[in-house]
Each structure stands twice: as C-alpha cells, then as structure tokens.
Amino acid sequence: MGVPDSSERVSYFFDRVLGKFIDLLVAAAFLRLGDLMGGDFLGAVSGTAYLLVADGLPGGSLGKRMTRLSVRRSSGGNCRYFESTIRNIPVAFAFLIGLIPWVGWFLMLSVLGIEFVMLVGTRTDHRLGDDWAGTNVEGKGYPPVGRDIPDFGAPEDPVPGKNRPL
DSSP, rough: OOOHHHHHHHHHHHHHHHHHHHHHHHHHHHHHHHTTTTOOHHHHHHHHHHHHHHHGGOOOOHHHHHTEEEEEETTTOOOHHHHHHTTTTTHHHHHHHHHHHTTTTHHOOOOOOOOHHHHHHHTOOOOOHHHHHHHHEOOOOOOOOTTOOOOOOOOOOOTTTTOOOO
C-alpha cells in the first residue's frame, strides 16, 4: 500500500490489528455458542469457517466493516471466498492451535506475532496471507487519527460590559 505519512501508517496498522481482533472475538463467540449447544467440535468448526471466509462476505468481515477497511484483489475487484480462505489460513491456524490445552495460547500468540511482524516489517504492508492470496487491504477514505480537526483558536475576549458570561 505504501502509506507515506507516518501517522497515517500507524493509524492504518492500528485499524488492521483492531479489525482482526474483532474477527477473532466473533470466532470466539462462535466457539462459545458451539460449547453452549453441546458440541465443542461444532464451535471450533464454525469459528474457523468464519475466520476463513469472512473477508469474502459482501462488504467484508465484521472487523473490516467496523474499521472501514476493505480487502481487494491485486488484479482488481473485491476479495472472493477463495482469496479470503487463502489469506486467512495463518489466522485460522492460530485460532485452532489456540484450542490446545496449556500451550495453545502461547502458540496462538506466536503465530499472530509472526503475522504482525510480517505486516509491519514489509514495505508493501502485507501479511503472509496477503502475499499468498495476492490481496491488498485498503482504507475507505476516512481521515487518519488526529487529522482534519478544525482549529477554532482561542475564544475572543468579551468586550467589558457586553456579552459577559454570568
């Protein structure tokens, strides 16, 4: 993507991480719902399936919608289910190994950490899954954090005797 301004780049990374965190929360909700329905396997499958195909849904995943990001193919056009599945394999893998008792959380955070290092450490701002699927994540024209805030200046001094606050 190559965002030139550092504040825009930080905002972009924050939005991507927040969007993926929201998607992981939705997958965890599917996991919990499966547990409540009496099937651990059903919850794991439904959470993993959501993570894999979420970016291919019309309008993108819930996390992408909330952060105003969209996944586009490098060749142009919206992300399809196939590209969504390929690009989210590392995250779905992290979600599944997170279910392993005792060491799962550590392994999950390790995989997600590698994904984050790939995102921050490349000039193209791609995760490993973006490189595999040939996709880009783009913002939808929102102002970066701290930008476009009007400066109204200091309030004018009231004229003595007129328009004085009580």
